[in-house]
Amino acid sequence: xxxxxxxxxxxxxxxxxxxxxxxxxxxxxxxxxxxxxxxxxxxxxxxxxxxxxxxxxxxxxxxxxxxxxxxxxxxxxxxxxxxxxxxxxxxxxxxxxxxxxxxxxxxxxxxxxxxxxxxxxxxxx
Numbered sequence: 001x002x003x004x005x006x007x008x009x010x011x012x013x014x015x016x017x018x019x020x021x022x023x024x025x026x027x028x029x030x031x032x033x034x035x036x037x038x039x040x041x042x043x044x045x046x047x048x049x050x051x052x053x054x055x056x057x058x059x060x061x062x063x064x065x066x067x068x069x070x071x072x073x074x075x076x077x078x079x080x081x082x083x084x085x086x087x088x089x090x091x092x093x094x095x096x097x098x099x100x101x102x103x104x105x106x107x108x109x110x111x112x113x114x115x116x117x118x119x120x121x122x123x124x125x
Contacts, residue, residue, distance in 0.1 A: 004063070005125065008056040010036070016058060018125070024058060025049050058125045065116040068097055074118070081110050082118070 007016035007024055014026040028038060028046045038046040052058065063074035065084050070093065072084035086094050086107045099107035 004061045005058070006061055007058040009050060009054065011056070018058075019049065022052055023049055024052055024055065059122040060125055062121045062123065064119050064121070065111075066119070067111060067116045070097070075108070078110075080113055082113055082116065083108055083110050084116075 005016045005018065006013050007026060008014075009026055014028055016027065017025045019025055026038070026048045031040075031046065033046045033048070034040070036048070038048040041047045063077075063082075065072050065074050065082060067084060070086075070089070072086055074082050075085050076083035084099075086099060087105060089107070091101070091105075091107070094101070094107035097109065099109040102108050
């Protein structure tokens with residue numbers, strides 16, 4: 001799910017990337033932002049570099065899912081599915097949930113979005 005950094009600029013939330021202490025790059029898929037000073041970058045994203053002081057807020061989003069009454073971190077979103085990951089969880093529980101071990105003590109599983117309760121928390125940057 002990329003860097004999960006977002007910024008509020010002129011009342012709109014954009015994906016963002018921190019350039020340095022003073023500058024942030026805003027990203028959008030919407031061509032309508034061209035009239036707001038964005039430029040097309042590499043033919044795929046619209047971007048605009050702004051000063052951090054121009055932002056109302058900048059934060060990192062953390063996606064969590066409750067699946068089968070257990071909490072997991074969401075690491076990817078693919079249309080109607082989410083990739084959940086478990087670390088420091090009893091391996092027996094992970095195996096019962098049909099999760100696959102991808103590294104020592106790390107389990108993951110693709111699940112339908114309809115199977116989970118999704119929550120998002122923010123941490124200011």
